[in-house]
Amino acid sequence: MSSPSDVLVRGSGLVKHYPTREPGLRGAKGAIKAVDGVDLHLARGECLALVGESGCGKSTLASLLTHLEPPTGGSIEVNGSRWGKDRRTDRQIRRQIQIVLQDPYSALNPRMTIEQILTEPLRIHSDLVPARDHSRRVTELLEMVGLNDSHRHRYPHEFSGGQRQRICIARALAVTPRILVCDEPLSALDVSVQGQILELFRDLRERLGLSYVFISHDLAVVRSIADRVAVMYLGRIVEQGPTEEIYERPRHPYTRALLSSAPVTDPAVRETRERIVLTGEVPSPANPPSGCAFRTRCWLATDECATTVPVLEPVFQGHEAACLLLGDH
Ligand SMILES: Nc1ncnc2c1ncn2[C@@H]1O[C@H](COP(=O)(O)OP(=O)(O)OP(=O)(O)O)[C@@H](O)[C@H]1O
Numbered sequence: 001m002s003s004p005s006d007v008l009v010r011g012s013g014l015v016k017h018y019p020t021r022e023p024g025l026r027g028a029k030g031a032i033k034a035v036d037g038v039d040l041h042l043a044r045g046e047c048l049a050l051v052g053e054s055g056c057g058k059s060t061l062a063s064l065l066t067h068l069e070p071p072t073g074g075s076i077e078v079n080g081s082r083w084g085k086d087r088r089t090d091r092q093i094r095r096q097i098q099i100v101l102q103d104p105y106s107a108l109n110p111r112m113t114i115e116q117i118l119t120e121p122l123r124i125h126s127d128l129v130p131a132r133d134h135s136r137r138v139t140e141l142l143e144m145v146g147l148n149d150s151h152r153h154r155y156p157h158e159f160s161g162g163q164r165q166r167i168c169i170a171r172a173l174a175v176t177p178r179i180l181v182c183d184e185p186l187s188a189l190d191v192s193v194q195g196q197i198l199e200l201f202r203d204l205r206e207r208l209g210l211s212y213v214f215i216s217h218d219l220a221v222v223r224s225i226a227d228r229v230a231v232m233y234l235g236r237i238v239e240q241g242p243t244e245e246i247y248e249r250p251r252h253p254y255t256r257a258l259l260s261s262a263p264v265t266d267p268a269v270r271e272t273r274e275r276i277v278l279t280g281e282v283p284s285p286a287n288p289p290s291g292c293a294f295r296t297r298c299w300l301a302t303d304e305c306a307t308t309v310p311v312l313e314p315v316f317q318g319h320e321a322a323c324l325l326l327g328d329h
């Protein structure tokens with residue numbers, strides 16, 4: 001386990017509810033509970049993966065961690081400072097935690113050259129690198145992400161998807177962050193390019209000592225890069241722990257189902273592994289089930305699961321799961 005000083009990011013009691021109006025209820029206000037009570041931490045140098053089906057709140061959590069949106073409840077500390085404390089602190093934090101998004105096509109201004117794109121964050125955080133050194137810093141950033149210095153005068157449309165993602169990564173690195181939050185950074189890329197960008201993330205982690213929050217629906221990628229995995233279901237973390245521990249000994253029924261649906265190439269493993277097919281839709285986060293939110297799709301659910309909300313309980317050395325039936329299966 002990591003000691004408190006090793007913790008770079010700590011989210012406590014994080015909640016993000018998006019208000020809705022439901023006309024059927026005479027205009028009464030409801031809420032989409034996108035993130036609904038998440039505690040998480042990221043240790044220095046660590047890669048924490050967030051996994052879970054579409055709509056479970058991964059991107060919302062990423063935008064809370066990077067303060068693109070304020071949480072409805074709870075707080076986030078980055079390297080000991082609290083997001084939202086005051087403008088000065090927020091500026092300091094913003095340098096330390098940067099986001100890389102899925103779509104490198106829409107993320108870059110088509111009218112700016114690569115040099116302008118990479119210089120912009122240096123201008124915003126003007127006390128970081130003196131203006132006379134901006135050009136040298138651009139060279140450094142391009143080299144860091146495996147692009148040629150001669151590319152600096154080109155425009156985004158002159159680059160492939162993989163190269164554009166490299167530019168997005170260089171832009172995120174311009175302010176020398178300690179943490180990158182990567183929200184499906186490979187999903188928009190050709191499969192052949194995905195491996196190269198993954199390798200770049202690995203290389204940067206080694207060279208710069210970066211820590212990652214890595215969101216991906218590709219469970220093989222997660223296994224290859226993450227030290228720890230947090231599994232989300234309807235706005236909550238239902239299981240988390242060291243990667244191999246989660247993959248080898250998943251305890252929450254949802255994690256077992258999620259892992260069993262991942263494609264396996266090794267025929268021997270395919271023969272022996274558990275196969276669970278989840279039935280039913282993911283319930284709406286505007287109206288989640290009472291008790292355990294997973295109970296409506298859980299083949300083990302009992303009456304108690306409808307009335308008691310399970311909390312994360314320790315299973316084994318840093319491995320925790322939120323299921324009332326942990327002792328029974
Ligand atoms: N700005 C918003 N206003 C209202 N609802 C939102 C908003 N952003 C997200 N949601 C809802 O919050 C829930 C969580 O969405 P989020 O994008 O965080 O999920 P996700 O896990 O990233 O999904 P995916 O794997 O598809 O990217 C979804 O039900 C989504 O429709």
Ligand SMILES: [Mg+2]
Pocket residue numbers: 058059060
């Ligand atoms: Mg998302």
